[in-house]
Amino acid sequence: MTRTNSDTAVIFSGGTDSTCAAALAAEKHSRVHLLTYYESATERQCAPRRNLEALRARFPATEFYPHFVSVDRLVRHLSYDKYWHYLRTQKALVLATCGFSTLSWHACTILYCLENGIHTVSDGLTRELMHFPGHMDEVIDVSRNLYSRFGIEYSNPVRDWAVPADRQFIDQVIVNTHGGDFILEENNALRKTTGRYLHDIGIMPSPDVKGTNLDRLMQQDCYPFAVYNIMTFWCFLAWEPYPKFCDRMRSLFAEKAEDVRLLIEEHRAAPENSELSRFIEKPRA
Numbered sequence: 253m254t255r256t257n258s259d260t261a262v263i264f265s266g267g268t269d270s271t272c273a274a275a276l277a278a279e280k281h282s283r284v285h286l287l288t289y290y291e292s293a294t295e296r297q298c299a300p301r302r303n304l305e306a307l308r309a310r311f312p313a314t315e316f317y318p319h320f321v322s323v324d325r326l327v328r329h330l331s332y333d334k335y336w337h338y339l340r341t342q343k344a345l346v347l348a349t350c351g352f353s354t355l356s357w358h359a360c361t362i363l364y365c366l367e368n369g370i371h372t373v374s375d376g377l378t379r380e381l382m383h384f385p386g387h388m389d390e391v392i393d394v395s396r397n398l399y400s401r402f403g404i405e406y407s408n409p410v411r412d413w414a415v416p417a418d419r420q421f422i423d424q425v426i427v428n429t430h431g432g433d434f435i436l437e438e439n440n441a442l443r444k445t446t447g448r449y450l451h452d453i454g455i456m457p458s459p460d461v462k463g464t465n466l467d468r469l470m471q472q473d474c475y476p477f478a479v480y481n482i483m484t485f486w487c488f489l490a491w492e493p494y495p496k497f498c499d500r501m502r503s504l505f506a507e508k509a510e511d512v513r514l515l516i517e518e519h520r521a522a523p524e525n526s527e528l529s530r531f532i533e534k535p536r537a
Contacts, residue, residue, distance in 0.1 A: 260372045261285040261365055263357055266300020268462060269376030269410055272446035276409050277374055278311040285317045287364060289357045291324045306455045319535055323356040326531040330355055342504045350480050351385030351505060358395050359512045365404050377408045380415045383484045390502035398509045414443035
């Protein structure tokens with residue numbers, strides 16, 4: 253694969269999927285910016301450095317630039333700005349705070365790219381957790397359109413790779429901390445997965461590390477999504493079909509994305525006095 257003397261950005265949690273996206277980016281670009289965002293729920297957990305060092309060892313010709321920054325203030329703003337308007341028009345969807353977290357990542361990534369002359373962004377989104385707003389095709393299209401308004405191409409290179417079977421609700425709340433045993437189901441052995449790709453290039457010790465102790469040490473754990481799961485599975489999806497739920501999420505995030513676009517445009521015109529400047533926080537070392 254031909255590598256170019258260029259920069260690209262990857263939204264990087266440090267987990268298997270985002271590490272795979274970063275490795276794919278390193279095969280094409282000479283400089284990869286790894287953008288990791290955290291909130292108060294995850295700020296005391298370790299930054300995802302393990303796979304950063306593994307990527308540097310595997311791709312010595314590529315420069316990796318880690319960027320750790322809090323989005324706590326911005327998430328709060330996106331959650332509560334024009335709250336009564338959104339409560340009136342979108343009802344209980346205003347509780348989709350995990351989607352506002354994702355939108356904050358995109359807003360900060362766009363700013364970072366504009367400031368550093370970067371024109372391509374990718375992430376490790378697969379088709380797991382499709383009830384999350386940021387994982388829905390409809391909302392991803394909204395995010396892609398937001399990037400394009402600023403001349404940036406946003407892609408999901410592992411979106412259609414195979415994923416593990418859906419876990420039960422309790423498995424989505426509790427990370428499996430038993431042992432470090434790596435189990436690969438026989439019928440999954442030949443499937444193209446992010447874990448298998450990383451194993452094949454020597455970054456992972458097994459093709460399937462998700463849910464193990466190693467997985468827990470690679471990335472930050474965030475459990476507030478348990479409340480969103482309850483709201484989604486016990487309320488929304490109990491009363492309406494999934495496509496309708498996705499369409500309503502698209503409506504919410506299309507309007508929120510327009511709010512973000514206006515914030516970014518205002519910030520570009522007057523960075524020091526913009527509303528967005530109140531929510532941008534300094535990177536963590």
